Amino acid sequence: MSDATSVAGTAEIFEQGYRAYTGERAGRSGSMVSIWRASVQRGLGLRRKFRFKVVPLLTIVLAYLPALAFIGVSMLFPEEVAGELVDYPGYYGFITTAMVLLTAFIVPELLSADRQSGMLGMYLAGPITRGSYLASKGAAMLTILAFVTFLPLVFVLIGYSITGLGPGTIVETLKLLGRMLASGTVFAAYFALIGMAVSSLTDRKGFASAAIIMLFVGTGVLVGILTESTDVPDWLQLFALVALPSDLTTRIYGGPVTEETGFTGIETWQSMGAYALACAVAVAVIVYGYRRLEVTK
Amino acid sequence: MVNTEPVPPNSRMPEPKRTMPVISAAAVTKSWGTNVVLNNVTVDVLPGITGLLGSNGAGKTTFLGMALGLHQPDSGSLQVLGEDPALAGPMLRQRIGYSPEHHDLPPDIPAQDLVRHLAEVHGLPRREATTRASDSLWLVGLGEERARPVGTMSTGQRQRVKLAQAIAHDPALILLDEPTDGLDPVQRDDMLALIRRIGTEFGISIMLSSHLLEEVERVADNAVILNNQRVVASGPISQLRGDRTGVIVEVDSGVEQLGQFLEQAGAQVAVQQRRLVVDSEHPDASLDGLLDLVRDAAAAVGSPIRRMHPAESSLEELFLAELDAGNLVAAAAGSESAS
Numbered sequence: 001m002s003d004a005t006s007v008a009g010t011a012e013i014f015e016q017g018y019r020a021y022t023g024e025r026a027g028r029s030g031s032m033v034s035i036w037r038a039s040v041q042r043g044l045g046l047r048r049k050f051r052f053k054v055v056p057l058l059t060i061v062l063a064y065l066p067a068l069a070f071i072g073v074s075m076l077f078p079e080e081v082a083g084e085l086v087d088y089p090g091y092y093g094f095i096t097t098a099m100v101l102l103t104a105f106i107v108p109e110l111l112s113a114d115r116q117s118g119m120l121g122m123y124l125a126g127p128i129t130r131g132s133y134l135a136s137k138g139a140a141m142l143t144i145l146a147f148v149t150f151l152p153l154v155f156v157l158i159g160y161s162i163t164g165l166g167p168g169t170i171v172e173t174l175k176l177l178g179r180m181l182a183s184g185t186v187f188a189a190y191f192a193l194i195g196m197a198v199s200s201l202t203d204r205k206g207f208a209s210a211a212i213i214m215l216f217v218g219t220g221v222l223v224g225i226l227t228e229s230t231d232v233p234d235w236l237q238l239f240a241l242v243a244l245p246s247d248l249t250t251r252i253y254g255g256p257v258t259e260e261t262g263f264t265g266i267e268t269w270q271s272m273g274a275y276a277l278a279c280a281v282a283v284a285v286i287v288y289g290y291r292r293l294e295v296t297k
Numbered sequence: 298m299v300n301t302e303p304v305p306p307n308s309r310m311p312e313p314k315r316t317m318p319v320i321s322a323a324a325v326t327k328s329w330g331t332n333v334v335l336n337n338v339t340v341d342v343l344p345g346i347t348g349l350l351g352s353n354g355a356g357k358t359t360f361l362g363m364a365l366g367l368h369q370p371d372s373g374s375l376q377v378l379g380e381d382p383a384l385a386g387p388m389l390r391q392r393i394g395y396s397p398e399h400h401d402l403p404p405d406i407p408a409q410d411l412v413r414h415l416a417e418v419h420g421l422p423r424r425e426a427t428t429r430a431s432d433s434l435w436l437v438g439l440g441e442e443r444a445r446p447v448g449t450m451s452t453g454q455r456q457r458v459k460l461a462q463a464i465a466h467d468p469a470l471i472l473l474d475e476p477t478d479g480l481d482p483v484q485r486d487d488m489l490a491l492i493r494r495i496g497t498e499f500g501i502s503i504m505l506s507s508h509l510l511e512e513v514e515r516v517a518d519n520a521v522i523l524n525n526q527r528v529v530a531s532g533p534i535s536q537l538r539g540d541r542t543g544v545i546v547e548v549d550s551g552v553e554q555l556g557q558f559l560e561q562a563g564a565q566v567a568v569q570q571r572r573l574v575v576d577s578e579h580p581d582a583s584l585d586g587l588l589d590l591v592r593d594a595a596a597a598v599g600s601p602i603r604r605m606h607p608a609e610s611s612l613e614e615l616f617l618a619e620l621d622a623g624n625l626v627a628a629a630a631g632s633e634s635a636s
Binding site for chain 2: 026035047113118127132
């Protein structure tokens with residue numbers, strides 16, 4: 001038992017209940033950081049039931065599995081596979097599916113769900129504008145997509161370096177990291193913007209997810225059929241939305257553009273222009289989708 | 298820097314003087330396409346609890362949206378907490394709590410996380426937001442339920458979660474859009490008592506929209522009544538009820554004898570079945586004196602009193618009278634002086 005006298009002498013009320021707040025407020029930047037953090041957690045399924053973690057976990061695993069395989073082979077048979085292993089831009093060919101799946105799952109989860117659940121109205125009733133809301137969500141998507149567009153290549157770089165197949169010098173390594181960052185951003189920004197454009201047109205997560213997959217897969221298949229079967233101009237390849245960032249990435253790494261790695265017969269400026277146009281159209285659709293929203297109901 | 302000094306209970310940041318309007322609209326007109334929702338609305342909303350009354354489609358939600366700076370008036374000017382919401386929108390909204398009409402909230406998020414996150418969005422540091430989210434949920438009676446996902450909660454509990462998130466960041470003004478919608482009578486009483494408590498104990502001005510006159514009459518100090526896109530009346534509820542004086546007494550028997558007794562005592566009496574409306578011939582006579590007179594008269598003639606109360610109009614009577622008169626334009630003009 002404690003001494004009653006001493007307890008009485010140091011008595012303090014810890015539970016004050018609801019009271020006024022006199023401290024400083026973080027302003028719009030604090031609000032945006034809060035939305036970014038909550039969105040990253042939500043997208044990755046953190047602090048949520050296991051079923052919400054399955055898709056992000058699977059897609060991330062899917063993005064790292066080829067890297068594990070290549071690193072394993074290079075460790076076991078370093079001499080036999082020297083020069084035969086996949087290069088860095090070529091690695092994207094193995095993980096494009098993971099990127100499409102992650103985009104189709106994450107982006108509607110972060111945008112359409114807010115509209116369906118009324119959270120968008122709650123946000124906009126606070127110190128947030130539509131622009132700052134979309135910027136926070138976009139930053140969250142870039143963060144999540146970096147798990148499959150940037151970090152797997154860093155993982156490959158580390159693995160190759162350990163087995164002696166990496167760049168020879170620190171300068172070369174830094175250059176390569178810069179290219180990885182650029183190509184990762186090209187992919188992440190592209191998938192995030194197109195996913196956001198589709199999700200801004202519907203409140204239904206399922207519809208948005210299906211539409212994103214159909215848009216990427218559908219345009220790829222259609223352009224593939226057309227270029228295989230008929231004599232069409234080369235620029236038609238640029239409509240294969242899923243392959244557009246791969247082509248640009250190949251050019252970022254200065255690699256040869258072949259039918260496997262990009263669009264043959266297309267100049268770099270054309271590839272960059274098509275990429276910029278696709279992003280601009282996506283931004284226009286997002287702006288249109290959010291400007292027409294009624295949010296106080 | 299975050300101020301870590303102890304906060305005295307119920308102390309508040311400097312805010313506009315208590316007599317300054319928290320919302321001031323001057324000739325505000327708003328249309329959605331060709332549909333005029335608010336037409337030349339002029340009203341001052343004073344600190345305290347204010348009921349925004351009107352039938353469905355009267356423009357209540359649009360008015361709240363404009364107060365938040367989410368919509369711009371087509372013409373006229375609007376001031377909220379002394380600032381133009383169209384210009385000071387985001388920073389102004391940091392000082393406003395808002396509870397929307399809909400009951401949709403992210404179903405899989407625990408109430409505590411949702412309230413904390415929205416407090417952070419309103420600028421509170423994470424640690425402070427966590428503490429205040431908990432305090433707010435306790436205040437609205439959901440302390441024990443705060444870890445439950447919102448999707449598993451009843452409509453009444455969701456209304457409380459919405460109220461908790463509206464107050465968690467310590468706003469100077471709270472806008473509640475139909476806060477009793479979907480509640481049963483018991484839940485409605487509890488919610489109204491809670492709103493009254495927040496408005497009186499914590500000094501936060503509240504504007505609640507409702508289409509139920511009786512509800513506003515019970516909880517609010519002031520009322521703004523919208524009808525046909527216009528303000529038909531506004532001001533303190535006690536003033537809106539009018540200058541009707543006197544006492545209404547209902548007795549089980551001896552109505553005639555009681556009436557005669559009171560007339561002989563110098564009172565003006567109107568008999569309506571078993572009910573008497575009693576008033577004094579002297580305009581300066583006190584209400585207490587009149588109540589004593591009626592009580593003594595009933596005792597003298599042996600009439601058992603069933604009910605006795607001061608005569609005053611209800612908001613419903615006022616509203617119906619305005620509609621019957623059909624002079625909404627005149628009433629709107631009168632409301633400007635009333636407020």
